[in-house]
Amino acid sequence: MKLRLFAGPFADAVAHAARALPTRPPVPVLASILLRTDTDGLHLAAFDYEACATTRVDAEIADDGTALVSGRLLSDIAKTLPKSAEVDLELSGARLLLTAGSARFTLPTLPVEEYPALPAAPDTVLTVDGDALADAVAQAVVAAGTDDTLPALTGVQMILEGSRLTLAATDRYRFAVRELTVRPTGTLPIAEPVKKSRKKGEEDAGPTAAELDAAARTVLVPARFLSEAARALAGEHPVSVGWSDGQLTLSTPGRTIGTRLLEAEFPKFRGLFPSPDDAELTITVPVEEALAAIKRVALVASDKRPIRLAVDGDQLLVEAGDGDDARAADRIPCHATGSLTDRVQGCDAAFNPGYLADCLKSMTTPEARFHLTSSTKPVLVLGHRGEDTGGDYQHLLMPIRLQS
Numbered sequence: 001m002k003l004r005l006f007a008g009p010f011a012d013a014v015a016h017a018a019r020a021l022p023t024r025p026p027v028p029v030l031a032s033i034l035l036r037t038d039t040d041g042l043h044l045a046a047f048d049y050e051a052c053a054t055t056r057v058d059a060e061i062a063d064d065g066t067a068l069v070s071g072r073l074l075s076d077i078a079k080t081l082p083k084s085a086e087v088d089l090e091l092s093g094a095r096l097l098l099t100a101g102s103a104r105f106t107l108p109t110l111p112v113e114e115y116p117a118l119p120a121a122p123d124t125v126l127t128v129d130g131d132a133l134a135d136a137v138a139q140a141v142v143a144a145g146t147d148d149t150l151p152a153l154t155g156v157q158m159i160l161e162g163s164r165l166t167l168a169a170t171d172r173y174r175f176a177v178r179e180l181t182v183r184p185t186g187t188l189p190i191a192e193p194v195k196k197s198r199k200k201g202e203e204d205a206g207p208t209a210a211e212l213d214a215a216a217r218t219v220l221v222p223a224r225f226l227s228e229a230a231r232a233l234a235g236e237h238p239v240s241v242g243w244s245d246g247q248l249t250l251s252t253p254g255r256t257i258g259t260r261l262l263e264a265e266f267p268k269f270r271g272l273f274p275s276p277d278d279a280e281l282t283i284t285v286p287v288e289e290a291l292a293a294i295k296r297v298a299l300v301a302s303d304k305r306p307i308r309l310a311v312d313g314d315q316l317l318v319e320a321g322d323g324d325d326a327r328a329a330d331r332i333p334c335h336a337t338g339s340l341t342d343r344v345q346g347c348d349a350a351f352n353p354g355y356l357a358d359c360l361k362s363m364t365t366p367e368a369r370f371h372l373t374s375s376t377k378p379v380l381v382l383g384h385r386g387e388d389t390g391g392d393y394q395h396l397l398m399p400i401r402l403q404s
Helices: 007-018 071-080 130-142 211-214 223-230 288-302 353-361
Strands: 002-006 032-038 041-047 051-057 060-063 064-070 087-090 095-100 103-108 124-129 155-161 164-170 174-181 216-223 238-244 246-252 257-262 281-286 308-314 315-320 330-331 335-338 350-353 367-372 379-384 392-398
Touching: 002 007, 002 041, 007 032, 007 041, 007 051, 007 071, 007 087, 032 060, 032 071, 064 071, 064 103, 071 103, 124 130, 130 155, 130 164, 130 174, 130 223, 130 238, 155 223, 174 353, 211 216, 216 223, 223 257, 281 288, 281 308, 281 330, 288 308, 288 315, 288 330, 288 353, 288 367, 350 353, 353 392
Parallel strands: none
Antiparallel strands: 002 060, 002 087, 032 041, 032 064, 041 051, 051 257, 087 095, 095 103, 124 238, 155 164, 155 216, 164 174, 174 392, 238 246, 246 257, 281 335, 281 367, 308 315, 308 350, 315 330, 367 379, 379 392
């Protein structure tokens, strides 16, 4: 292997491949980046059996070859190189020589034959604008759980129905659902039949065609991966999304990043969200002012000391703390219609301060509208901009029950 390329594109390619490097690799070889040359240029890949990232960068190839080097070390080196510098890579025996201007590095290589075969990319199921996907994922993942003992709650469910892609996530205390328009390719993987439980003496008819079709259109993706991948591929360009055989891949020309899908049952959410028309109390607040007030009041709040909200005319009282403890209060403008019949301690609802702030941060509209049917039942929060209710994004937030 012998080649020359510019440091800027090289650093970007290494950074992309490094996204799939494991934090704690079970074996040293999985902490490496694979470099391979052909007539298309230099190809880089990282794979740890869970995530996989590949990319290609233009280069002047003098001799073809393949090398396997420490991914973190190569990434750290690439970051320090001047963007306009020319980088020379040359494989010499068991060493990879990297030269950029007066800087020279000699990197030990690992046996290429010990590196696992990269998984085949599934066929594309849909394409979507990169920026639109990144925005939608950012809104959905805010509600995803982080407890690995409940794997279903650490994922984002993706459902393709016609030209609509639905992203849903929950950690049991909040539920975020975002819909966006995509371009389906008409190619869907064949879903594996799921064995149904049956009563004694009954024959197992197996899943129906409709059930198989729904299963093929629904996948559960690790939320952390999806968030990082969507940000990495954001831009004014299409992103291709494909899934099959327990694998999902996102790709743009010259770059792919994929992961294994979660094999867990995601909670059903259709019919869980209440209708805004059923609300007894609707409160509209400016998002930025609400976030600022919550940030101040949250200084004396905690998981056990929630933030309380109470409508007072054309203002919303935001407060936390009571008794001899530290207390804080602030007011923001609001527009409220209706009233609750089950107010407790003179407030309309109380929330975990972090969850309330996350909910408002996920809004992309200047205003947020809270629809309350009770002080103890889940609250539907929608974005609001003039006559636009922001219906593509719904956030369901569980209030904290206060003692009477």
